[in-house]
Amino acid sequence: MEVKRVILSIGSNLGDRIANLQEALNQLAAIGSTSKCSAIYETAPWGFESEHSFFNICIEFWTDISPEELLQKIGSIEQICGRSRTSGSYSSRTLDIDIILYDNLIIDHENLTVPHPLYDQREFVLAPMAEIVPELTDPRNEKSVLELWTDLGQHAARRHNDLVLNF
Ligand code: AMP
Numbered sequence: 001m002e003v004k005r006v007i008l009s010i011g012s013n014l015g016d017r018i019a020n021l022q023e024a025l026n027q028l029a030a031i032g033s034t035s036k037c038s039a040i041y042e043t044a045p046w047g048f049e050s051e052h053s054f055f056n057i058c059i060e061f062w063t064d065i066s067p068e069e070l071l072q073k074i075g076s077i078e079q080i081c082g083r084s085r086t087s088g089s090y091s092s093r094t095l096d097i098d099i100i101l102y103d104n105l106i107i108d109h110e111n112l113t114v115p116h117p118l119y120d121q122r123e124f125v126l127a128p129m130a131e132i133v134p135e136l137t138d139p140r141n142e143k144s145v146l147e148l149w150t151d152l153g154q155h156a157a158r159r160h161n162d163l164v165l166n167f
Contacts, residue, residue, distance in 0.1 A: 001064045004103040006032070007133060008059050008074075009116070009125045013045060014094045017055040018163060020081055024095055025059070025167045027077040031070070032063030034167040038128030041157040056157075057165065058100070058128035067102045071112050074099070100125060104139040115140060123154040 008028070012020035018040070025034060038058045045054060063070060074097045081095035100116045107114040115138055119125040126149040129136075134146040143151075 001066065003032075003062050003064045005101075006061045006063055006070065006099060006103070007101040007129060007136070008061050009056065009098045009100050009119070009128075010059065011054045011056040011096045011124065012094055013052040013054040018165070020095045021055060021057055022165050023081050024077055024097060025165055027080060028059075028061065029167075031065055031073050032061050034059045034061050036060040036132040037165055037167045038131045040160040040163045040165070041124060041127050042160060043124040043157045054124060055160075056124040056128060058125065058132060059167070060132055067099065067105065067107055067112060067114060068109075070099060070102070098125075100129070101136065101138075106139050120148045121152065123149075123152060123157050126152055127155075127157045127159070 010021055010024050021040065025037070028034065036059065041056050043054050043056060045052070065073065078095050078097060098116050098119075099112070099114055100119050102114045105114055116125075120138070126145065129145045130149040134144065136145050137143060138148065
């Protein structure tokens with residue numbers, strides 16, 4: 001299979017958040033290569049109350065594995081990083097990885113929706129994405145990431161210029 005461009009959103013709000021993000025990048029290196037990694041953005045939890053804020057990044061990633069296989073791999077990486085799946089709804093997590101875009105595919109399966117259904121409502125996805133791939137378009141409506149971020153009109157995320165991840 002050909003190598004495809006994938007945009008992943010990676011977040012952590014428990015434990016050593018930077019180490020968790022770094023471990024995700026290390027694990028992902030086994031199934032593809034990261035060409036761009038955003039700065040770390042800090043935001044309040046989305047969809048639930050918690051005293052722990054999130055550290056989020058977006059990466060541009062290239063892989064030849066299928067979307068379904070990628071979803072499975074991501075699940076194992078989340079497990080390796082100690083995420084518990086006891087809660088059915090939004091909750092604190094050591095690591096959360098979402099497939100935002102996979103090439104220009106539109107996927108609507110029971111366990112996988114791409115583009116990720118809520119990414120255009122989330123500053124913690126759009127802010128780091130606008131940094132690394134501002135011109136990339138959503139295959140559903142051809143809007144660019146920059147347009148989606150401008151439309152959302154939220155600028156509360158704190159960009160950590162001092163924190164660096166290796167990829
Ligand atoms: P979450 O708790 O946000 O990590 O959600 C994980 C669940 O969302 C998994 O069971 C996936 O099957 C499902 N899911 C659907 N679409 C996506 C996507 N684009 N990226 C990651 N998980 C997805």
